[in-house]
Amino acid sequence: xxxxxxxxxxxxxxxxxxxxxxxxxxxxxxxxxxxxxxxxxxxxxxxxxxxxxxxxxxxxxxxxxxxxxxxxxxxxxxxxxxxxxxxxxxxxxxxxxxxxxxxxxxxxxxxxxxxxxxxxxxxxxxxxxxxxxxxxxxxxxxxxxxxxxxxxxxxxxxxxxxxxxxxxxxxxxxxxxxxxxxxxxxxxxxxxxxxxxxxxxxxxxxxxxxxxxxxxxxxxxxxxxxxxxxxxxxxxxxxxxxxxxxxxxxxxxxxxxxxxxxxxxxxxxxxxxxxxx
Amino acid sequence: xxxxxxxxxxxxxxxxxxxxxxxxxxxxxxxxxxxxxxxxxxxxxxxxxxxxxxxxxxxxxxxxxxxxxxxxxxxxxxxxxxxxxxxxxxxxxxxxxxxxxxxxxxxxxxxxxxxxxxxxxxxxxxxxxxxxxxxxxxxxxxxxxxxxxxxxxxxxxxxxxxxxxxxxxxxxxxxxxxxxxxxxxxxxxxxxxxxxxxxxxxxxxxxxxxxxxxxxxxxxxxxxxxxxxxxxxxxxxxxxxxxxxxxxxxxxxxxxxxxxxxxxxxxxxxxxxxxxxxxxxxxxxxxxxxxxxxxxxxxxxxxxxxxxxxxxxxxxxxxxxxxxxxxx
Numbered sequence: 001x002x003x004x005x006x007x008x009x010x011x012x013x014x015x016x017x018x019x020x021x022x023x024x025x026x027x028x029x030x031x032x033x034x035x036x037x038x039x040x041x042x043x044x045x046x047x048x049x050x051x052x053x054x055x056x057x058x059x060x061x062x063x064x065x066x067x068x069x070x071x072x073x074x075x076x077x078x079x080x081x082x083x084x085x086x087x088x089x090x091x092x093x094x095x096x097x098x099x100x101x102x103x104x105x106x107x108x109x110x111x112x113x114x115x116x117x118x119x120x121x122x123x124x125x126x127x128x129x130x131x132x133x134x135x136x137x138x139x140x141x142x143x144x145x146x147x148x149x150x151x152x153x154x155x156x157x158x159x160x161x162x163x164x165x166x167x168x169x170x171x172x173x174x175x176x177x178x179x180x181x182x183x184x185x186x187x188x189x190x191x192x193x194x195x196x197x198x199x200x201x202x203x204x205x206x207x208x209x210x211x212x213x214x215x216x217x218x219x220x221x222x223x224x225x226x227x228x229x230x231x232x233x234x235x236x237x238x239x240x241x242x243x244x245x246x247x248x249x250x251x252x253x254x255x256x257x258x259x260x261x262x263x264x265x266x267x268x269x270x271x272x273x274x275x276x277x
Numbered sequence: 278x279x280x281x282x283x284x285x286x287x288x289x290x291x292x293x294x295x296x297x298x299x300x301x302x303x304x305x306x307x308x309x310x311x312x313x314x315x316x317x318x319x320x321x322x323x324x325x326x327x328x329x330x331x332x333x334x335x336x337x338x339x340x341x342x343x344x345x346x347x348x349x350x351x352x353x354x355x356x357x358x359x360x361x362x363x364x365x366x367x368x369x370x371x372x373x374x375x376x377x378x379x380x381x382x383x384x385x386x387x388x389x390x391x392x393x394x395x396x397x398x399x400x401x402x403x404x405x406x407x408x409x410x411x412x413x414x415x416x417x418x419x420x421x422x423x424x425x426x427x428x429x430x431x432x433x434x435x436x437x438x439x440x441x442x443x444x445x446x447x448x449x450x451x452x453x454x455x456x457x458x459x460x461x462x463x464x465x466x467x468x469x470x471x472x473x474x475x476x477x478x479x480x481x482x483x484x485x486x487x488x489x490x491x492x493x494x495x496x497x498x499x500x501x502x503x504x505x506x507x508x509x510x511x512x513x514x515x516x517x518x519x520x521x522x523x524x525x526x527x528x529x530x531x532x533x534x535x536x537x538x539x540x541x542x543x544x545x546x547x548x549x550x551x552x553x554x555x556x557x558x559x560x561x562x563x564x565x566x567x568x569x570x571x572x573x574x575x576x577x578x579x580x581x582x583x584x585x586x587x588x589x590x591x592x593x594x595x596x597x598x599x600x601x602x603x604x605x
């Protein structure tokens with residue numbers, strides 16, 4: 001993953017000085033609406049073929065960051081660049097390219113796939129909505145192959161699959177338009193332990209084999225460390241520390257990182273009797 | 278009445294008209310002991326807990342025997358069970374938000390448990406509730422009495438649930454994934470509180486989770502469930518350090534830890550191939566055989582049972598077994 005040094009290559013997807021505030025309800029009739037700052041001057045980027053992680057407690061701003069990174073939300077201040085161009089001022093053609101190239105895998109595949117749609121239709125949906133031409137059938141078969149599913153899956157419905165298989169299907173759907181960046185938001189936390197490893201390995205393979213960039217968002221530092229080579233730690237709307245996963249583990253600097261590292265339970269520390277210490 | 282054991286489960290079967298989810302469970306938990314019950318979704322671990330509590334969902338039925346406090350819980354009436362729950366046996370559920378009444382004050386909910394099972398007056402029950410909140414390290418316990426569930430954090434809510442479960446010093450507490458719905462950073466705090474509270478009361482604990490590190494931190498023994506059966510059980514340290522069943526080993530190997538992640542990112546996690554079989558089409562023989570690298574023809578047709586001894590496993594080819602040598 002970190003075989004070739006990517007630090008000299010310009011970022012593929014980048015957030016610069018992004019601040020996002022939401023207006024809260026008025027406290028008094030004539031007073032101004034109080035502002036809640038959810039993201040505070042965020043810099044975040046991912047280079048081609050790079051896997052980066054984003055960790056933080058709930059409420060730290062991970063979800064808002066993801067929404068802005070994928071163009072679902074426009075930041076109050078700051079810019080989002082895809083391939084060197086601001087996505088909000090880059091024009092319709094660039095926007096289309098951006099939406100096509102940045103795809104998301106959500107936490108719970110059961111709620112992100114339409115239960116009434118056959119898997120085949122679900123997989124074709126992004127091509128339809130993004131108006132992508134070409135041999136759709138061939139693309140479906142190619143992607144099924146990449147995620148390790150058989151063609152029989154196409155005729156079936158989501159309820160016929162286990163959580164792990166559904167997450168593979170959700171990854172396949174994200175791959176359909178041929179993205180350059182895959183954003184995975186807690187992709188294994190809803191899955192059983194024995195299945196988590198399968199999905200983590202698959203994501204790792206996709207980065208290696210397809211040269212995809214991966215943004216992996218989670219609350220569990222060890223899961224992120226396994227899949228990425230650079231991790232940003234978020235706390236209260238700011239990125240408080242960036243580093244290699246192992247460095248964060250061994251020498252956490254920011255308080256938020258120390259809390260996350262301290263929260264990790266391992267079988268060994270549990271058996272040694274000092275896990276809850 | 279057996280004082281030494283908090284619970285004795287013999288051949289527990291839980292089924293509805295179409296499916297059998299728990300297929301013959303045997304275990305004994307001595308008073309004050311702590312057992313972990315590990316399993317994935319569909320392993321039957323939650324239905325086991327609900328059967329012990331007499332809270333099976335509509336249509337499900339339990340057979341076998343569950344001895345607790347001198348009676349067989351399976352044959353008890355709903356009324357008798359209801360007077361027991363919260364008093365001799367209690368449960369902490371996964372999601373505290375859906376187990377607390379949203380329209381009643383928290384203090385009222387906890388103190389009503391105390392009033393139901395003891396002679397305590399309203400005032401006395403409220404005083405004990407505040408004490409419980411203090412023991413659980415909840416901030417501003419007096420004000421908390423008048424708070425509603427939505428006004429406090431998830432970690433605080435789960436500590437309220439633990440306080441409620443422990444209010445009457447039960448002999449047995451069943452905790453079903455008590456920290457799964459919580460943020461990682463508060464998980465430890467909640468476990469620590471549960472740990473000391475259980476210890477202080479000398480209650481026995483059954484900890485149900487898929488999270489092996491939690492079992493390692495909280496329990497003395499562990500039972501690993503797969504497809505409705507216990508496939509391995511024994512002291513936690515021995516089972517986790519030297520698993521005998523291939524499923525247990527697979528679970529342990531698929532945990533990403535700082536030890537098995539290589540620094541250069543080249544490592545791969547071991548994963549168990551395939552998926553948990555659905556209850557309506559369990560494979561013949563050992564239910565784990567389609568996913569097991571060590572499976573032979575015997576495993577496809579003959580059902581293995583737990584062998585005897587302190588480190589029991591239900592496997593035809595347990596890990597570390599010495600091949601019997603023929604004496605020349």
